[in-house]
Amino acid sequence: MTRIITTYGPLLAVAMGQTLLLALYGLFFACIIGMIVGIMSVLESRVCRAIAAVFVNLIRGVPMIVLAYFIFFGVPYLWNSILGIGGLTLTALQAGSICLALNCGAYMAEIIRAGIESVDVGQMEAARSLGLPWWRSMVRVVLPQAIRTMIPSIINQFIITLKDTSILSVIGFPELVNTAKNVVAATFMSFQTWAIVGAMYLIVILLLQRAAKVLERRLKYDA
């Protein structure tokens, strides 16, 4: 155990850094996608709602590992060979981030839609009755209330996404699981290595949960 830590500790720490970097990129774009698609799914326009529903169902219906292969191998192949346009290469980090963003974005969209729908319609009606446009009412009145109820689900989704980065080891991104595999291959110490890797995930996720609790308490209304 000590040998793994002293010899491969720095390597695993860097790999954890890569995992966090990938998760961060993924989550950042997932939040944007989730916000856009989530709001589209509560708009009056049927077209917008249909697009949102198709996106969410499509992504939810495909395993992330398939999505990862599709984006990393399939999309450049389509672009370069089938369409013959050429010149598209995706790094594992780019493909991984897109994959996480799409996957997590779809679930975030559902969380955001449910959060918005959980706010009493009277709140929107009151804002509209004062002359505020739909969009202003959304931003000033509905969303601030919706976000409060969404926080636990969003944190949960963050944690799932952080763990899902491990799936992206299959496209060769040097995140924690991929690096650990190499360590095991070099040392044959699989029990020790995977125990350490498990502990590293656990610590990061526990820290994330603590931060979430603090945030939740801060967002209470009482002045």
Next chain:
Amino acid sequence: MTHDIKNIVHVSHLKKSFKSLEVLKDVSLDVREGEVVVIIGPSGSGKSTFLRCLNRLEEATEGEIVIDGVDITDKKCDINKVREKVGMVFQHFNLFNNMNVLRNLMLAPVDLKKKDKETARKEAVEMLGRVGLADKADAYPHQLSGGQKQRVAIARALCMRPDIMLFDEPTSALDPEMVGEVLEVMKHLAHVGITMVVVTHEMGFAREVGDRVLFMDEGRILEEGAPEKLFESPENERLKAFLSKVL
């Protein structure tokens, strides 16, 4: 236009259906400036739907609704501009839960750039004083009683200086001992000449404050007139039956 008193609301042959259910069947009404019109009637008679059509929270299916000279059934009209001048008070208050009382009052005037922040704050505080809640400026809605919430909701609508106020069963969700404080505020508004359309089950209020009372049932106005006439000598059979139950 040289009329001394103009019609602030003009509704003609309004119909409203939800899918196949026809809730309003040919309703017409004119409201003059400064008039207090009270709408009574059994549950499900279309009173609230009618009121909600007046600021287009519900879209009319057919007919014409002119508010302050603007035809709001016209899809091209700027409904937000009209709504600025039409205050609404809801049965369930609908105070913005994420804001304290003062910010509830200031939101629309500041956001719609009617007033700068300082003026809006001053007017909000003054308005709170008028509904007897000057000490509640910093409270959040969940810290208020039902009666206090409704008075804040009235103050919030008044901060936009509306030409007309719509009240949708403003006391129906209140504990009995809090009904009085809300009706007092509404009476005061009536006395200072604010045009009001009030949907209510408070017959005492209708009688005392209403300039005109409408009785609605099954999507139609069945009888209308001065409160004394309507309550003392009703003509319509259904109104008679309704009054015998509620009075």
